[in-house]
Amino acid sequence: MTEQAQPLKTYRGNCHCAAYIFEVKLPEIKSAVQCNCVICSKKGALWQVPAHDNLTFVKGDMDTLSSYSFGGKIMNHKFCPHCGTNLMCMGYMSPPKPGDETPPQMIVNVRAIQNLNVWSLELRPIDGAAIPPTYEPPKFTGPEPSADIEGGxxxxxxxxxxxxxxxxxxxxxxxxxxxxxxxxxxxxxxxxxxxxxxxxxxxxxxxxxxxxxxxxxxxxxxxxxxxxxxxxxxxxxxxxxxxxxxxxxxxxxxxxxxxxxxxxxxxxxxxxxxxxxxxxxxxxxxxxxxxxxxxxx
Ligand SMILES: [Zn+2]
Ligand SMILES: [Zn+2]
Ligand SMILES: [Zn+2]
The missing domain is CATH 2.170.150.70 (Metal Binding Protein, Guanine Nucleotide Exchange Factor; Chain A)
Known part of the structure:
Protein backbone atom coordinates (compact mmCIF):
# COMPACT_ATOMS: atom_id res chain seq x y z
CA MET A 1 0.00 0.00 0.00
CA THR A 2 1.44 3.39 -0.90
CA GLU A 3 1.43 6.26 1.56
CA GLN A 4 -1.34 8.05 -0.39
CA ALA A 5 -3.62 5.03 -0.15
CA GLN A 6 -3.44 4.85 3.64
CA PRO A 7 -6.36 6.26 5.64
CA LEU A 8 -5.70 9.75 6.98
CA LYS A 9 -5.74 10.66 10.65
CA THR A 10 -6.25 14.19 11.93
CA TYR A 11 -3.42 15.33 14.17
CA ARG A 12 -3.42 18.50 16.23
CA GLY A 13 -0.25 20.49 16.73
CA ASN A 14 0.78 23.73 18.34
CA CYS A 15 3.67 25.92 19.31
CA HIS A 16 4.51 25.80 23.02
CA CYS A 17 2.91 29.14 23.94
CA ALA A 18 -0.26 28.11 22.05
CA ALA A 19 -0.43 31.27 19.93
CA TYR A 20 -0.54 28.89 16.94
CA ILE A 21 -2.63 25.73 16.77
CA PHE A 22 -3.14 23.68 13.62
CA GLU A 23 -4.69 20.46 12.44
CA VAL A 24 -3.09 18.29 9.81
CA LYS A 25 -4.33 15.16 8.05
CA LEU A 26 -1.65 12.53 7.58
CA PRO A 27 -1.39 8.75 7.40
CA GLU A 28 -0.56 7.39 10.86
CA ILE A 29 2.79 8.94 11.80
CA LYS A 30 5.31 6.14 12.28
CA SER A 31 8.32 7.86 10.77
CA ALA A 32 9.72 11.28 9.95
CA VAL A 33 12.15 12.75 7.47
CA GLN A 34 15.42 13.91 9.02
CA CYS A 35 17.32 16.33 6.81
CA ASN A 36 21.03 16.89 7.41
CA CYS A 37 21.17 20.45 6.05
CA VAL A 38 22.43 23.12 8.44
CA ILE A 39 19.12 24.71 9.39
CA CYS A 40 17.26 21.40 9.86
CA SER A 41 20.19 20.12 11.97
CA LYS A 42 20.33 23.25 14.14
CA LYS A 43 16.57 23.02 14.72
CA GLY A 44 16.50 19.25 15.12
CA ALA A 45 13.51 19.31 12.77
CA LEU A 46 11.64 16.10 11.90
CA TRP A 47 9.41 16.42 8.88
CA GLN A 48 6.20 14.99 7.49
CA VAL A 49 4.79 16.04 4.14
CA PRO A 50 0.99 16.38 4.12
CA ALA A 51 -0.88 16.57 0.83
CA HIS A 52 -1.74 20.09 -0.27
CA ASP A 53 -4.68 21.64 1.67
CA ASN A 54 -4.43 19.05 4.45
CA LEU A 55 -3.21 21.59 7.00
CA THR A 56 -5.48 24.19 8.57
CA PHE A 57 -4.90 26.71 11.32
CA VAL A 58 -7.20 26.52 14.35
CA LYS A 59 -5.54 29.55 15.94
CA GLY A 60 -3.09 32.02 14.42
CA ASP A 61 -2.19 31.99 10.73
CA MET A 62 0.67 31.48 8.33
CA ASP A 63 1.18 35.19 7.68
CA THR A 64 1.94 36.16 11.27
CA LEU A 65 4.43 33.35 11.91
CA SER A 66 8.03 34.52 11.71
CA SER A 67 9.50 33.51 8.38
CA TYR A 68 13.12 32.87 7.47
CA SER A 69 14.60 31.97 4.12
CA PHE A 70 18.10 31.97 2.68
CA GLY A 71 20.05 31.03 -0.43
CA GLY A 72 17.57 31.03 -3.31
CA LYS A 73 14.81 32.11 -0.86
CA ILE A 74 12.47 29.42 -2.12
CA MET A 75 11.78 27.67 1.20
CA ASN A 76 10.34 29.66 4.11
CA HIS A 77 10.99 28.32 7.60
CA LYS A 78 8.05 29.30 9.82
CA PHE A 79 8.36 29.65 13.59
CA CYS A 80 6.41 31.20 16.44
CA PRO A 81 7.76 34.70 17.20
CA HIS A 82 6.92 34.29 20.92
CA CYS A 83 8.18 30.81 21.86
CA GLY A 84 10.42 29.86 18.91
CA THR A 85 8.67 26.58 18.08
CA ASN A 86 9.59 25.64 14.54
CA LEU A 87 6.24 24.64 13.06
CA MET A 88 6.55 24.21 9.32
CA CYS A 89 8.17 25.15 6.04
CA MET A 90 6.49 26.37 2.92
CA GLY A 91 8.07 26.69 -0.49
CA TYR A 92 9.94 24.69 -3.11
CA MET A 93 12.85 22.28 -2.96
CA SER A 94 14.02 23.63 -6.34
CA PRO A 95 12.97 26.87 -8.10
CA PRO A 96 9.70 26.41 -10.06
CA LYS A 97 10.09 26.68 -13.83
CA PRO A 98 8.43 29.69 -15.53
CA GLY A 99 4.75 28.89 -16.09
CA ASP A 100 4.76 26.07 -13.52
CA GLU A 101 1.61 26.56 -11.43
CA THR A 102 2.42 23.93 -8.80
CA PRO A 103 1.43 25.34 -5.40
CA PRO A 104 4.22 25.60 -2.81
CA GLN A 105 4.97 22.48 -0.80
CA MET A 106 4.11 22.51 2.88
CA ILE A 107 6.07 20.40 5.34
CA VAL A 108 5.30 20.02 9.04
CA ASN A 109 7.71 19.59 11.94
CA VAL A 110 6.23 16.62 13.82
CA ARG A 111 7.85 17.91 17.03
CA ALA A 112 4.89 20.31 17.24
CA ILE A 113 2.28 17.54 17.07
CA GLN A 114 0.48 16.71 20.31
CA ASN A 115 0.96 13.38 22.11
CA LEU A 116 3.53 12.09 19.63
CA ASN A 117 6.66 10.47 21.02
CA VAL A 118 9.26 11.49 18.43
CA TRP A 119 11.80 9.10 19.95
CA SER A 120 9.67 6.18 18.79
CA LEU A 121 9.64 7.28 15.13
CA GLU A 122 11.66 5.65 12.40
CA LEU A 123 13.89 8.38 10.94
CA ARG A 124 14.27 8.59 7.18
CA PRO A 125 17.43 10.58 6.35
CA ILE A 126 17.64 12.92 3.35
CA ASP A 127 20.77 14.68 2.16
CA GLY A 128 19.67 18.32 2.21
CA ALA A 129 23.28 19.32 2.91
CA ALA A 130 24.12 18.41 -0.69
CA ILE A 131 21.77 21.11 -2.07
CA PRO A 132 23.80 24.24 -2.95
CA PRO A 133 24.83 26.79 -1.84
CA THR A 134 27.30 25.38 0.69
CA TYR A 135 26.79 26.93 4.12
CA GLU A 136 29.56 29.22 5.32
CA PRO A 137 29.58 29.28 9.15
CA PRO A 138 29.73 32.82 10.57
CA LYS A 139 32.94 33.82 12.33
CA PHE A 140 32.92 34.49 16.06
CA THR A 141 34.96 37.64 16.71
CA GLY A 142 34.47 38.08 20.46
CA PRO A 143 36.96 37.29 23.25
CA GLU A 144 37.87 33.77 24.40
CA PRO A 145 35.83 32.49 27.36
CA SER A 146 37.76 33.20 30.58
CA ALA A 147 37.39 29.72 32.12
CA ASP A 148 40.56 27.74 32.66
CA ILE A 149 39.89 24.22 31.34
CA GLU A 150 42.71 21.69 31.37
CA GLY A 151 43.00 20.20 27.88
CA GLY A 152 40.16 22.53 26.89
ZN1 LIG B 1 4.42 30.03 20.43
ZN1 LIG C 1 17.07 20.59 5.56
ZN1 LIG D 1 19.72 33.73 13.37
Whole structure:
Protein backbone atom coordinates (compact mmCIF):
# COMPACT_ATOMS: atom_id res chain seq x y z
CA MET A 1 0.00 0.00 0.00
CA THR A 2 1.44 3.39 -0.90
CA GLU A 3 1.43 6.26 1.56
CA GLN A 4 -1.34 8.05 -0.39
CA ALA A 5 -3.62 5.03 -0.15
CA GLN A 6 -3.44 4.85 3.64
CA PRO A 7 -6.36 6.26 5.64
CA LEU A 8 -5.70 9.75 6.98
CA LYS A 9 -5.74 10.66 10.65
CA THR A 10 -6.25 14.19 11.93
CA TYR A 11 -3.42 15.33 14.17
CA ARG A 12 -3.42 18.50 16.23
CA GLY A 13 -0.25 20.49 16.73
CA ASN A 14 0.78 23.73 18.34
CA CYS A 15 3.67 25.92 19.31
CA HIS A 16 4.51 25.80 23.02
CA CYS A 17 2.91 29.14 23.94
CA ALA A 18 -0.26 28.11 22.05
CA ALA A 19 -0.43 31.27 19.93
CA TYR A 20 -0.54 28.89 16.94
CA ILE A 21 -2.63 25.73 16.77
CA PHE A 22 -3.14 23.68 13.62
CA GLU A 23 -4.69 20.46 12.44
CA VAL A 24 -3.09 18.29 9.81
CA LYS A 25 -4.33 15.16 8.05
CA LEU A 26 -1.65 12.53 7.58
CA PRO A 27 -1.39 8.75 7.40
CA GLU A 28 -0.56 7.39 10.86
CA ILE A 29 2.79 8.94 11.80
CA LYS A 30 5.31 6.14 12.28
CA SER A 31 8.32 7.86 10.77
CA ALA A 32 9.72 11.28 9.95
CA VAL A 33 12.15 12.75 7.47
CA GLN A 34 15.42 13.91 9.02
CA CYS A 35 17.32 16.33 6.81
CA ASN A 36 21.03 16.89 7.41
CA CYS A 37 21.17 20.45 6.05
CA VAL A 38 22.43 23.12 8.44
CA ILE A 39 19.12 24.71 9.39
CA CYS A 40 17.26 21.40 9.86
CA SER A 41 20.19 20.12 11.97
CA LYS A 42 20.33 23.25 14.14
CA LYS A 43 16.57 23.02 14.72
CA GLY A 44 16.50 19.25 15.12
CA ALA A 45 13.51 19.31 12.77
CA LEU A 46 11.64 16.10 11.90
CA TRP A 47 9.41 16.42 8.88
CA GLN A 48 6.20 14.99 7.49
CA VAL A 49 4.79 16.04 4.14
CA PRO A 50 0.99 16.38 4.12
CA ALA A 51 -0.88 16.57 0.83
CA HIS A 52 -1.74 20.09 -0.27
CA ASP A 53 -4.68 21.64 1.67
CA ASN A 54 -4.43 19.05 4.45
CA LEU A 55 -3.21 21.59 7.00
CA THR A 56 -5.48 24.19 8.57
CA PHE A 57 -4.90 26.71 11.32
CA VAL A 58 -7.20 26.52 14.35
CA LYS A 59 -5.54 29.55 15.94
CA GLY A 60 -3.09 32.02 14.42
CA ASP A 61 -2.19 31.99 10.73
CA MET A 62 0.67 31.48 8.33
CA ASP A 63 1.18 35.19 7.68
CA THR A 64 1.94 36.16 11.27
CA LEU A 65 4.43 33.35 11.91
CA SER A 66 8.03 34.52 11.71
CA SER A 67 9.50 33.51 8.38
CA TYR A 68 13.12 32.87 7.47
CA SER A 69 14.60 31.97 4.12
CA PHE A 70 18.10 31.97 2.68
CA GLY A 71 20.05 31.03 -0.43
CA GLY A 72 17.57 31.03 -3.31
CA LYS A 73 14.81 32.11 -0.86
CA ILE A 74 12.47 29.42 -2.12
CA MET A 75 11.78 27.67 1.20
CA ASN A 76 10.34 29.66 4.11
CA HIS A 77 10.99 28.32 7.60
CA LYS A 78 8.05 29.30 9.82
CA PHE A 79 8.36 29.65 13.59
CA CYS A 80 6.41 31.20 16.44
CA PRO A 81 7.76 34.70 17.20
CA HIS A 82 6.92 34.29 20.92
CA CYS A 83 8.18 30.81 21.86
CA GLY A 84 10.42 29.86 18.91
CA THR A 85 8.67 26.58 18.08
CA ASN A 86 9.59 25.64 14.54
CA LEU A 87 6.24 24.64 13.06
CA MET A 88 6.55 24.21 9.32
CA CYS A 89 8.17 25.15 6.04
CA MET A 90 6.49 26.37 2.92
CA GLY A 91 8.07 26.69 -0.49
CA TYR A 92 9.94 24.69 -3.11
CA MET A 93 12.85 22.28 -2.96
CA SER A 94 14.02 23.63 -6.34
CA PRO A 95 12.97 26.87 -8.10
CA PRO A 96 9.70 26.41 -10.06
CA LYS A 97 10.09 26.68 -13.83
CA PRO A 98 8.43 29.69 -15.53
CA GLY A 99 4.75 28.89 -16.09
CA ASP A 100 4.76 26.07 -13.52
CA GLU A 101 1.61 26.56 -11.43
CA THR A 102 2.42 23.93 -8.80
CA PRO A 103 1.43 25.34 -5.40
CA PRO A 104 4.22 25.60 -2.81
CA GLN A 105 4.97 22.48 -0.80
CA MET A 106 4.11 22.51 2.88
CA ILE A 107 6.07 20.40 5.34
CA VAL A 108 5.30 20.02 9.04
CA ASN A 109 7.71 19.59 11.94
CA VAL A 110 6.23 16.62 13.82
CA ARG A 111 7.85 17.91 17.03
CA ALA A 112 4.89 20.31 17.24
CA ILE A 113 2.28 17.54 17.07
CA GLN A 114 0.48 16.71 20.31
CA ASN A 115 0.96 13.38 22.11
CA LEU A 116 3.53 12.09 19.63
CA ASN A 117 6.66 10.47 21.02
CA VAL A 118 9.26 11.49 18.43
CA TRP A 119 11.80 9.10 19.95
CA SER A 120 9.67 6.18 18.79
CA LEU A 121 9.64 7.28 15.13
CA GLU A 122 11.66 5.65 12.40
CA LEU A 123 13.89 8.38 10.94
CA ARG A 124 14.27 8.59 7.18
CA PRO A 125 17.43 10.58 6.35
CA ILE A 126 17.64 12.92 3.35
CA ASP A 127 20.77 14.68 2.16
CA GLY A 128 19.67 18.32 2.21
CA ALA A 129 23.28 19.32 2.91
CA ALA A 130 24.12 18.41 -0.69
CA ILE A 131 21.77 21.11 -2.07
CA PRO A 132 23.80 24.24 -2.95
CA PRO A 133 24.83 26.79 -1.84
CA THR A 134 27.30 25.38 0.69
CA TYR A 135 26.79 26.93 4.12
CA GLU A 136 29.56 29.22 5.32
CA PRO A 137 29.58 29.28 9.15
CA PRO A 138 29.73 32.82 10.57
CA LYS A 139 32.94 33.82 12.33
CA PHE A 140 32.92 34.49 16.06
CA THR A 141 34.96 37.64 16.71
CA GLY A 142 34.47 38.08 20.46
CA PRO A 143 36.96 37.29 23.25
CA GLU A 144 37.87 33.77 24.40
CA PRO A 145 35.83 32.49 27.36
CA SER A 146 37.76 33.20 30.58
CA ALA A 147 37.39 29.72 32.12
CA ASP A 148 40.56 27.74 32.66
CA ILE A 149 39.89 24.22 31.34
CA GLU A 150 42.71 21.69 31.37
CA GLY A 151 43.00 20.20 27.88
CA GLY A 152 40.16 22.53 26.89
CA UNK A 153 39.12 23.35 23.36
CA UNK A 154 37.09 26.32 22.12
CA UNK A 155 34.12 25.62 19.88
CA UNK A 156 32.28 28.28 17.93
CA UNK A 157 28.58 28.17 17.40
CA UNK A 158 25.82 30.25 15.87
CA UNK A 159 22.25 30.43 14.76
CA UNK A 160 21.72 29.87 11.02
CA UNK A 161 21.53 33.51 9.89
CA UNK A 162 24.66 34.37 11.89
CA UNK A 163 23.48 37.32 13.99
CA UNK A 164 23.92 35.26 17.18
CA UNK A 165 27.33 33.68 17.74
CA UNK A 166 29.04 32.09 20.69
CA UNK A 167 32.27 30.52 21.86
CA UNK A 168 32.29 27.59 24.28
CA UNK A 169 35.46 26.45 26.03
CA UNK A 170 35.14 22.87 27.19
CA UNK A 171 36.82 19.50 27.36
CA UNK A 172 36.75 18.11 23.78
CA UNK A 173 33.23 17.16 22.72
CA UNK A 174 33.91 13.64 21.50
CA UNK A 175 33.18 10.06 22.53
CA UNK A 176 35.28 10.48 25.71
CA UNK A 177 33.39 13.54 26.95
CA UNK A 178 31.87 12.34 30.21
CA UNK A 179 29.90 15.31 31.56
CA UNK A 180 26.17 15.42 31.03
CA UNK A 181 24.74 15.95 27.53
CA UNK A 182 21.00 15.44 27.41
CA UNK A 183 18.13 15.46 24.99
CA UNK A 184 14.86 16.15 26.78
CA UNK A 185 11.40 15.41 25.38
CA UNK A 186 9.39 17.70 27.67
CA UNK A 187 6.81 19.98 26.06
CA UNK A 188 9.32 22.76 25.34
CA UNK A 189 12.67 20.95 24.80
CA UNK A 190 10.95 18.38 22.60
CA UNK A 191 9.39 21.10 20.45
CA UNK A 192 12.65 23.04 20.16
CA UNK A 193 14.59 19.85 19.42
CA UNK A 194 17.38 20.87 21.78
CA UNK A 195 20.28 18.77 23.03
CA UNK A 196 21.71 20.44 26.12
CA UNK A 197 25.22 20.75 27.48
CA UNK A 198 25.79 22.33 30.90
CA UNK A 199 28.93 24.52 31.05
CA UNK A 200 29.46 27.21 33.65
CA UNK A 201 28.77 30.78 32.59
CA UNK A 202 32.52 31.60 32.37
CA UNK A 203 32.98 28.91 29.69
CA UNK A 204 30.71 30.75 27.26
CA UNK A 205 30.87 34.11 25.48
CA UNK A 206 27.99 35.33 23.30
CA UNK A 207 28.14 37.78 20.44
CA UNK A 208 24.95 39.40 19.13
CA UNK A 209 22.79 38.03 21.94
CA UNK A 210 20.65 41.19 21.71
CA UNK A 211 19.10 39.35 18.74
CA UNK A 212 17.73 36.61 20.99
CA UNK A 213 14.11 36.38 22.04
CA UNK A 214 13.77 34.86 25.51
CA UNK A 215 10.70 32.72 26.12
CA UNK A 216 9.75 32.37 29.78
CA UNK A 217 7.30 29.73 30.89
CA UNK A 218 6.25 27.73 33.93
CA UNK A 219 7.94 28.98 37.11
CA UNK A 220 10.13 31.39 35.12
CA UNK A 221 13.42 29.87 36.32
CA UNK A 222 14.92 29.43 32.87
CA UNK A 223 14.32 31.33 29.66
CA UNK A 224 14.56 29.47 26.37
CA UNK A 225 16.35 31.64 23.83
CA UNK A 226 16.09 31.62 20.05
CA UNK A 227 17.30 33.88 17.25
CA UNK A 228 14.51 36.28 16.38
CA UNK A 229 15.52 36.26 12.70
CA UNK A 230 16.07 32.57 11.90
CA UNK A 231 14.43 30.89 14.92
CA UNK A 232 17.33 28.62 15.89
CA UNK A 233 17.16 27.76 19.64
CA UNK A 234 20.43 28.76 21.33
CA UNK A 235 20.37 28.34 25.08
CA UNK A 236 18.47 27.75 28.30
CA UNK A 237 19.20 30.84 30.35
CA UNK A 238 18.89 30.81 34.15
CA UNK A 239 16.92 33.92 35.05
CA UNK A 240 17.97 36.35 37.78
CA UNK A 241 15.82 35.52 40.79
CA UNK A 242 16.01 37.15 44.23
CA UNK A 243 16.73 35.03 47.32
CA UNK A 244 13.04 35.41 48.24
CA UNK A 245 11.90 34.20 44.81
CA UNK A 246 14.24 31.19 45.03
CA UNK A 247 13.02 30.36 48.54
CA UNK A 248 9.42 30.50 47.30
CA UNK A 249 10.00 27.82 44.61
CA UNK A 250 8.68 24.28 45.24
CA UNK A 251 11.43 21.95 46.47
CA UNK A 252 12.27 20.00 43.28
CA UNK A 253 12.32 23.03 40.95
CA UNK A 254 14.38 24.92 43.56
CA UNK A 255 17.03 22.16 43.51
CA UNK A 256 17.07 22.25 39.71
CA UNK A 257 17.40 26.04 39.68
CA UNK A 258 20.12 26.16 42.37
CA UNK A 259 22.07 23.52 40.43
CA UNK A 260 21.93 25.46 37.17
CA UNK A 261 21.88 29.11 38.13
CA UNK A 262 25.57 29.74 37.38
CA UNK A 263 25.53 27.78 34.15
CA UNK A 264 25.07 28.74 30.55
CA UNK A 265 23.14 25.78 29.19
CA UNK A 266 23.80 25.55 25.44
CA UNK A 267 22.05 23.71 22.60
CA UNK A 268 24.84 21.46 21.26
CA UNK A 269 23.19 21.52 17.82
CA UNK A 270 24.42 25.08 17.22
CA UNK A 271 28.12 24.22 17.66
CA UNK A 272 30.50 23.83 14.73
CA UNK A 273 32.73 20.77 14.47
CA UNK A 274 30.78 18.50 16.79
CA UNK A 275 29.64 15.08 15.58
CA UNK A 276 26.42 14.39 17.47
CA UNK A 277 26.64 10.69 16.63
CA UNK A 278 29.94 10.48 18.55
CA UNK A 279 28.56 12.02 21.72
CA UNK A 280 27.03 10.12 24.57
CA UNK A 281 23.66 11.90 24.54
CA UNK A 282 21.36 10.84 27.37
CA UNK A 283 17.64 10.78 26.76
CA UNK A 284 15.89 12.60 29.59
CA UNK A 285 12.21 11.68 29.77
CA UNK A 286 10.92 15.12 30.73
CA UNK A 287 7.66 14.44 28.91
CA UNK A 288 6.57 11.78 31.38
CA UNK A 289 8.17 13.56 34.36
CA UNK A 290 6.28 16.78 33.67
CA UNK A 291 3.18 15.22 32.15
CA UNK A 292 0.76 16.92 34.49
CA UNK A 293 2.13 20.42 34.07
CA UNK A 294 1.57 21.11 30.36
CA UNK A 295 -1.95 21.08 28.99
CA UNK A 296 -2.34 20.67 25.25
CA UNK A 297 -4.30 23.59 23.81
ZN1 LIG B 1 4.42 30.03 20.43
ZN1 LIG C 1 17.07 20.59 5.56
ZN1 LIG D 1 19.72 33.73 13.37
Missing amino acids: KTYNGSCHCGVVKLALKTKPLDKDFDANIAECNCSICGRLGCIWIYPNADQVVFEGDENLTIYKMGLGMYGKSFCKICGVPIHNRPETLTEEQIAALPEEPRKWFTWGKNMSIINVRVLEGVDLKELNVKQMDGWNAAKQSYVNP
